[in-house]
Each structure stands twice: as structure tokens, then as C-alpha cells.
Amino acid sequence: xxxxxxxxxxxxxxxxxxxxxxxxxxxxxxxxxxxxxxxxxxxxxxxxxxxxxxxxxxxxxxxxxxxxxxxxxxxxxxxxxxxxxxxxxxxxxxxxxxxxxxxxxxxxxxxxxxxxxxxxxxxxxxxxxxxxxxxxxxxxxxxxxxxxxxxxxxxxxxxxxxx
Numbered sequence: 501x502x503x504x505x506x507x508x509x510x511x512x513x514x515x516x517x518x519x520x521x522x523x524x525x526x527x528x529x530x531x532x533x534x535x536x537x538x539x540x541x542x543x544x545x546x547x548x549x550x551x552x553x554x555x556x557x558x559x560x561x562x563x564x565x566x567x568x569x570x571x572x573x574x575x576x577x578x579x580x581x582x583x584x585x586x587x588x589x590x591x592x593x594x595x596x597x598x599x600x601x602x603x604x605x606x607x608x609x610x611x612x613x614x615x616x617x618x619x620x621x622x623x624x625x626x627x628x629x630x631x632x633x634x635x636x637x638x639x640x641x642x643x644x645x646x647x648x649x650x651x652x653x654x655x656x657x658x659x660x661x662x663x
Contacts, residue, residue: 525549540570544579548663551583559583567608574615577608582660620652 529546536542547562563580567573584593627648632641 523549523553526553538569540566540573540576543569544573544576547576547579547583551579552663556583556587571607572611572614574611577611578615578656578660579663580608581612582657620649624648624652 526546526549529542529549532542533539533546543562543566547559547566550556550559550562560580560583563576563583566576567580570576581590581593584590624645628641628645631644632638635641
């Protein structure tokens with residue numbers, strides 16, 4: 501059973517998703533998926549194409565399919581989260597994490613946290629420690645580390661918006 505908030509974003513995006521506009525790029529991905537239906541990267545790329553064309557619900561479905569095939573796929577998890585947030589459905593996404601579908605949503609959030617810890621956190625720590633060492637003040641180190649973290653999140657968001 502879906503929560504009301506999940507149905508809300510699906511209903512809000514339904515008119516957009518019904519646009520029947522020819523999209524050769526999407527057709528190419530659909531043809532490739534006939535040949536390789538279990539290719540998570542194709543599903544992810546298809547989701548990006550759908551999102552760019554305004555087909556939000558179909559884009560989310562493609563990101564979900566990519567995550568079904570490869571649960572630890574941070575790019576797909578971030579693209580899905582970005583898509584929901586950019587459309588104003590982040591509250592519904594977080595509510596979903598606390599309901600019957602929590603295992604999947606929590607897996608997606610865990611994938612994002614692990615990817616951040618693996619790729620961004622070391623830089624944040626090194627820069628923060630360097631600032632602390634240079635100034636001999638822990639508060640400066642923490643402040644610089646937090647600023648680097650915010651910049652990294654803004655950078656990731658900007659990059660995702662251009663995909």
C-alpha cells in the first residue's frame with residue numbers, strides 16, 4: 501500500500517508523464533534495454549533522459565530499476581533523490597523511509613552515505629585538519645571542514661542538475 505505522499509507526487513507528475521513527444525535518445529535506450537534488460541547503467545541513463553524531458557514518474561521508475569539491479573549504485577540513488585527534491589517531493593521520500601517501504605529507501609540513503617564517506621569525507625577531514633594545524637584552533641578546523649562539506653554538496657547538486 502502506498503502512502504498518501506507517494507501518491508501525491510505520482511498524481512502531480514502524471515500530466516507531465518503523459519506527453520507523447522518523440523525522443524530519439526530515449527528510443528535508443530529502450531532498444532538497448534530490449535537487448536540488455538539487466539543493465540543497470542542503461543536504466544540509469546534512461547532515467548536521466550526521462551528527467552531531462554520532464555517525465556518525472558518514468559525517470560523515478562528507471563532509477564528504481566537501476567537500483568533493483570545494482571543496490572549499491574550511488575549515482576542512481578543520488579539522481580533519484582535529486583529528482584524528488586528538485587520536484588518538491590523530498591518530504592514524501594523521507595516519509596516513505598519511515599513506512600512500509602523503508603528497507604529500500606534506507607538502502608538508497610545508506611548507499612549515498614557510503615559513497616560520501618568513501619569519496620568526499622577524506623578531503624573534508626584533511627582540509628579541516630590542515631586548517632586546525634595551521635591556526636592551532638579546533639574551531640577553525642571544524643568551520644573549514646563544514647564549509648568544504650557544504651561546497652562539496654553544492655558541487656554535487658550542480659553537477660546533477662546538468663545531467
